[in-house]
Amino acid sequence: MEKSDSMWKITLPICINAIMSIGAYFVAVRLIPKLRDMFIKANLYGIDMNKKSSDKIPEALGVVTGCVFLITMFLFIPIPFSDYIFNNVNFPHNEFVELLAALLSICCMLLLGFADDVLDLRWRHKLLLPTIASLPLLMVYYVNFNSTLIIVPKPLRSWLGFSVDLWLLYYIYMGMLAVFCTNAINILAGVNGLEVGQSLVIALSITIFNAIELSGDLWKAHQFSLYFMLPYISTSLALFKHNWYPSSVFVGDTFCYLSGMTFAVVGIIGHFSKTTLLFFIPQIINFLYSVPQLFHLVPCPRHRLPKYDRETEKLNMSVAVFKKSDLNSLSRLIMGVFRTFRIVKWQEDKEGTVTCNNLTLINFVLLVAGPMREPTLTTILIIIQIVSSLLAFVIRYPLAWVFYDI
Template identity: 45%
Template sequence: MLQLLVISIAIAAIALSSGAFNALWTASGFALIGYVVTDSLIPKLAPFFTAKGLFGKDMSKVGKPVIPETIGAITATSYLFLMFFFIPFAFYKYLVVATVGGGERGAGEVPSLGSDDQLALFPHDKLAGFLSAMLCLESILLLGLADDFFDLRWRHKFFLPAIAAIPLLVVYYVDFGVTHVLIPSWLQHHFKDQTTIELGWLYYVYMGSVAIFCPNSINILAGVNGLETGQAVVITVLLLLNDLCYFVFGSQQTWESHIFSASLLIPFLGVSLTLFKYNWYPARVFVGDTYCYFAGMVFAVVGIQGHFSKTLLLFFIPQIFNFIYSVPQLFNLVPCPRHRLPRFNEKDGLMYPSHAVFEKQLNPMVEKAMVVLSKLKLLEIVQREGRVVESSNFTLINLALVWFGPLREDSLCAVLLLLQFTIGLVALLARHTIGPWLYGYDNLFFSA
């Protein structure tokens, strides 16, 4: 443990050397520090959460053991402290290198982080962007804690992430302010050969929707040991792969946004891997809604501040599918039980699709749709006397069990995470191959 901490400090010290990507070395060092610190804090603090009543029963285990809950708050807090300490490292170049001494800062300007041969004025806009991201994450941490403490209803908490995102959107408006989107090349003749369309305030509605969707989508796709932290880790890796594409094949102008993204994601990966270790089957802790909201907002922050919020949604395809698939129950077209977790069979230790039982006859059109879905292997139904009397719950977790049959909990989680990574990797390849073909433009040399 001590060796990891020493290595972390050493890597962080390496970041003091000059170079366009020194922030990434620093972020990697802080990621290791975050892993070590969080790994030390979780087992020590978890009993205090249980003592304060923050615990839950693991319904998918024999005997339903009591597990400390809301432990994601430890991870989120560790991450925020790491990012506070990260500030002087991230701006070291401007604080120390780009000065002529005597308190006189900035004899000129550096157009990008890739230029080290000129002096630079301190980039207050970049610091404002970084601080707005931290304020946004602090706000969502408080909202997540409120949900874990008071068990807020969905209609009360669904839009809360948009409030937390206000600082982020304000800085985006002042600093960047781009509200247009590219038009696919094959549609441009319908828009008088325009290459972009201006959305104005609708673009801010869209970004606010991203801030709402990302936290809630992770919170909805949950309930299996390791799944909440696992999907966050997988999405983080996919986003870092996207950043890597720009570092290797992108122009110098694209580096800044993706250095910002990677600098936030790498430490987050470090602390999340620790939580994943304790949340993996058999779980020793539950992450709580706090982590789900916090993780989703980290992704929303890097997508909005890194100016790739549309690309971000490609890595949320399983979550988008899970939300759309859940709509019949979320909007009461089909009765929705309070808990839609898979059913655990104590005799064989396997998970089976949980079912919703319908006491009243469903709308005939809904029944016909459910029969079609069952034939497509998208639903498991039970029919009696010509009507549907029960069906598997409309979640991706239950659907995976319909597809692959009964699974042990860790195998079920592994299948879902592999599905997430595979779809994300295909989406990443499509983004940088099919995307430029559709839009006639990309920021990568190999696909431009």
């Protein structure tokens, strides 16, 4: 009887959350087309550079699904605590504060993402703002847990011992996780459906991981994560329907910021931040590949979108053109390594003018597979995300047992 009561306590709030999430999907999917003209009238629109038409496409529609997501979560707040309220037992203030702090951080990033879409903030602001937004979350983690121990892999235990206390470095890592998650999705973008598609795969991967771990000792942390993931997935599916090729709306930086902070929140509060990072393998690869341009070791154009061919209606690699003499020694070393492994297309004329593909995973796929239609490119990139998630599960379970005995 006690076991069934315990399972009911775990699953009932999740079931209610799932029902509310289904409702959120239908609200969002109908609300988005109704608000298109409002965004265009407010000059929040763009032109799809990968299409022949020059129709105005409303920008930053991620704020709509973000608001539906937050409203769903606000309405859900009493549900996990109803048993304590009606039975007048000790109220779990620490869990309540965790939920509010998580919503505060996500709400801040939704606001800052929309501000970025409207004001076009500089990159240094995009790095600073997620750090500030994660502070309430880190403070709650410090007050409620303050666990900064990490288990050392078996091959290193003879030198470092069974565990190491990272102390302040662990908080720096969690703050950097929030910065990385919010920006990593943003820089792997530029074709219809990609931002939402990759985010949905990550969210579904986290949800599957939470479902697996619900039977473990940390079931509360994974239950907490599912509270956020289910409404996030439902509202993102509504946005994906309108953002898939040919896109009728653009999601904007608002959606990327919202998504990244949501993943960081559940990873930090749920005590699986390292596992969360495993689901970002394509984003990590894209970031490492983009480093020379992101840090201006190699000239970086404002837009690194694929180049649209109007005759074939296919996408080609976009390129950066610069003088080889403008590169410093570090830039030449890095690009020399890239050229050795043949992961860039490098063309150099007699005058020393270099034509090189822009360093993004999108352009790399086009480099390997050749020109293709936009929906095909997006599908390939989402498949890469799915395969990477499967690899993440292999690392998290079979390999974790090998290295950690867990």
